[in-house]
Amino acid sequence: MSSASKIEPTVQGTAREHQLFLLREMLRIRRFEEKAAEVYSLGKIHGFLHLYIGEEAVAVGAMQALNANDRIVATYREHGQALARGTPANSLMAEMYGKVTGCSHGHGGSMHFFDISRRFYGGYAIVGGGLPIAVGLALADKMQHHEGIITACFFGDGAVAEGEFYESLNLAALWKLPLLFLCENNLYAMGTALARAQAQTNIALKAQAMGVPGESADGMDVLAVEEASHRAAQAVRAGNGPLFLELRTYRFRAHSMADPDLYRSKEEIAEWRTRDPITTFTARLRERGLLSDHDLANLENAVAAELAEAVQFAETSPWEPIEDLTKDVCTPEVGKL
Amino acid sequence: MKKKTTYREAIRAALRQAMRDDPRVFLMGEDVGRYGGAFAVSLGLLQELGPERIRDAPLSESTFVGAGIGAALGGMRPIVEVMTINFSLLALDQIVNNAATLRHMSGGQLSVPLVVRMATGGARQMAAQHSHSLEGWYAHIPGIKVLTPATVTDAAGMILAALKEPDPVFIFEHATLYPLEGEIEERIAPVDIAKAAVCREGRDITLISYSASLLKALQAADRLAKDGIEAEVIDLRVLRPLDTATILASVTKTHRAVIVDEAWRTGSFAGEISAQITEHAFDELDAPVSRVCSAEVPMPYAVHLETAALPQADTIVTTVHGLL
Numbered sequence: 001m002s003s004a005s006k007i008e009p010t011v012q013g014t015a016r017e018h019q020l021f022l023l024r025e026m027l028r029i030r031r032f033e034e035k036a037a038e039v040y041s042l043g044k045i046h047g048f049l050h051l052y053i054g055e056e057a058v059a060v061g062a063m064q065a066l067n068a069n070d071r072i073v074a075t076y077r078e079h080g081q082a083l084a085r086g087t088p089a090n091s092l093m094a095e096m097y098g099k100v101t102g103c104s105h106g107h108g109g110s111m112h113f114f115d116i117s118r119r120f121y122g123g124y125a126i127v128g129g130g131l132p133i134a135v136g137l138a139l140a141d142k143m144q145h146h147e148g149i150i151t152a153c154f155f156g157d158g159a160v161a162e163g164e165f166y167e168s169l170n171l172a173a174l175w176k177l178p179l180l181f182l183c184e185n186n187l188y189a190m191g192t193a194l195a196r197a198q199a200q201t202n203i204a205l206k207a208q209a210m211g212v213p214g215e216s217a218d219g220m221d222v223l224a225v226e227e228a229s230h231r232a233a234q235a236v237r238a239g240n241g242p243l244f245l246e247l248r249t250y251r252f253r254a255h256s257m258a259d260p261d262l263y264r265s266k267e268e269i270a271e272w273r274t275r276d277p278i279t280t281f282t283a284r285l286r287e288r289g290l291l292s293d294h295d296l297a298n299l300e301n302a303v304a305a306e307l308a309e310a311v312q313f314a315e316t317s318p319w320e321p322i323e324d325l326t327k328d329v330c331t332p333e334v335g336k337l
Numbered sequence: 338m339k340k341k342t343t344y345r346e347a348i349r350a351a352l353r354q355a356m357r358d359d360p361r362v363f364l365m366g367e368d369v370g371r372y373g374g375a376f377a378v379s380l381g382l383l384q385e386l387g388p389e390r391i392r393d394a395p396l397s398e399s400t401f402v403g404a405g406i407g408a409a410l411g412g413m414r415p416i417v418e419v420m421t422i423n424f425s426l427l428a429l430d431q432i433v434n435n436a437a438t439l440r441h442m443s444g445g446q447l448s449v450p451l452v453v454r455m456a457t458g459g460a461r462q463m464a465a466q467h468s469h470s471l472e473g474w475y476a477h478i479p480g481i482k483v484l485t486p487a488t489v490t491d492a493a494g495m496i497l498a499a500l501k502e503p504d505p506v507f508i509f510e511h512a513t514l515y516p517l518e519g520e521i522e523e524r525i526a527p528v529d530i531a532k533a534a535v536c537r538e539g540r541d542i543t544l545i546s547y548s549a550s551l552l553k554a555l556q557a558a559d560r561l562a563k564d565g566i567e568a569e570v571i572d573l574r575v576l577r578p579l580d581t582a583t584i585l586a587s588v589t590k591t592h593r594a595v596i597v598d599e600a601w602r603t604g605s606f607a608g609e610i611s612a613q614i615t616e617h618a619f620d621e622l623d624a625p626v627s628r629v630c631s632a633e634v635p636m637p638y639a640v641h642l643e644t645a646a647l648p649q650a651d652t653i654v655t656t657v658h659g660l661l
Contacts, residue, residue, distance in 0.1 A: 105444025114443035122443060126434050132400040136407015144412055167397035328445040329479050331503035
């Protein structure tokens with residue numbers, strides 16, 4: 001039985017429309033990342049570029065469980081979360097181009113997308129560094145009695161080796177904060193396999209040891225992620241304290257564009273590619289008669305048009321004037337509290 | 338109406354007043370509640386304000402400082418107490434990579450109205466791991482403000498001023514100053530946090546200092562006066578943003594400067610002030626800018642060694658004589 005039958009559609013429309021929406025969202029991320037790699041190779045964007053290809057089901061599935069008022073904290077591999085949250089591809093592409101029209105005015109680049117209008121509190125590029133921020137956001141909501149608002153904190157398996165992981169889970173559990181910890185376990189902390197870095201590889205068990213109940217879900221299956229995230233978010237929303245969700249996934253591309261990917265075998269990558277979240281979901285929709293060739297072509301065309309426009313927007317956007325170099329270091333006087 | 342108090346009690350009074358005035362303000366840190374604060378600053382506040390507002394945190398500096406940043410983003414006005422500057426090293430990532438960067442890195446979308454207080458400094462025979470004077474490090478970082486109260490008035494008023502700031506403010510309270518006596522008003526007013534203060538006027542030389550070293554500079558100025566040397570003494574008060582105008586105006590008058598800084602000399606904030614003077618007032622100088630700093634040694638425990646390692650009034654007096 002498909003887990004789909006358990007899910008209430010979270011967007012307007014029928015279950016079919018919702019599932020096509022999930023597919024479209026994953027395709028948007030996949031094609032955005034391919035485009036990012038392409039323009040990076042052309043020398044249009046620089047700095048670090050960490051692609052999300054292979055992990056699309058995690059961001060898309062988890063995001064369905066979050067409301068407009070919820071807060072999101074992410075990592076330096078956050079393109080998928082930002083797109084799934086609704087930040088326009090235009091402003092994300094422009095950010096990577098370093099243009100003033102970017103979501104962070106060109107100050108952050110690929111690793112530091114911020115969109116506070118959508119309560120997207122940013123990509124944090126020191127591993128584990130976003131977790132304490134998420135604890136504080138959730139604490140603020142709890143202290144201000146913002147009932148029903150939760151903070152969702154994305155991080156990778158690498159962060160689980162950091163002290164801040166244990167400190168943050170402990171504090172969230174101790175203070176019963178409305179915080180959903182979403183661990184994207186892609187099995188590698190840069191080039192170090194989980195089993196080579198952590199004596200206990202059952203990450204949910206570590207969370208439990210900190211007093212945060214948790215479980216694992218198949219991060220290659222968007223419906224499984226959505227279902228698990230819904231359940232977890234609902235429980236956190238009820239005010240009983242934090243929960244932990246491990247989403248088991250895999251990145252198909254190297255850690256970053258600078259990584260020659262020497263630490264894992266081609267066979268391993270090929271094996272995981274058979275579980276590609278987009279192709280498997282597409283096949284499933286076809287089998288059930290929910291997706292035709294025509295539908296898929298329409299989806300691909302719409303995504304291609306969106307990304308062509310994003311590149312065009314980024315190419316033609318202005319740079320921030322150099323006179324504004326230090327403008328945002330401190331809040332202007334008018335912003336005084 | 339003014340009342341007699343101490344640096345410690347003045348801070349407590351300011352905390353109390355801030356929390357009574359604004360429900361968004363809360364105090365978070367190790368042993369701030371039931372213990373009453375490692376330096377007894379928050380003694381009794383738990384009973385008055387409750388555990389939500391006087392929030393004991395586990396020994397996890399990085400996470401409770403980071404949580405302070407997050408809570409500030411989420412609409413609160415947290416005051417985070419890090420027990421001492423020595424332990425703040427465990428929170429440096431959150432301070433340097435998050436608190437200081439979020440406004441700029443987000444393209445101006447975020448402000449982090451966070452106040453972090455911590456005890457700093459040596460001279461209590463606490464040895465090498467509990468005697469650091471690293472506020473100059475913090476002053477290196479754009480995106481935060483660094484305050485170093487040396488008086489009772491500033492100790493209290495700077496907290497209220499810091500809470501009005503939209504960006505992170507770090508307040509370094511020298512551990513030897515907590516018993517310092519002074520006066521505060523019944524209703525504490527925020528103090529200016531933009532300017533340095535000339536706390537003694539003089540014509541012959543400028544002594545530039547801050548925090549507990551200021552008291553040494555003032556002692557030295559008293560002794561120099563007996564020798565007929567009139568030293569002007571400046572309390573920097575704020576290390577970032579630095580009020581260079583007050584420093585330069587004084588040096589333009591006295592033509593000589595000695596900087597007294599409890600930190601180590603190499604790479605010190607004293608070096609920064611010296612550079613500011615030579616960059617902007619080189620032609621005014623009648624002698625090289627001098628520095629009285631701590632000896633380049635991990636702080637020793639034995640009292641005679643510790644005394645020898647720290648700046649003292651004697652050293653300041655000798656240094657001044659060498660410049661005149």
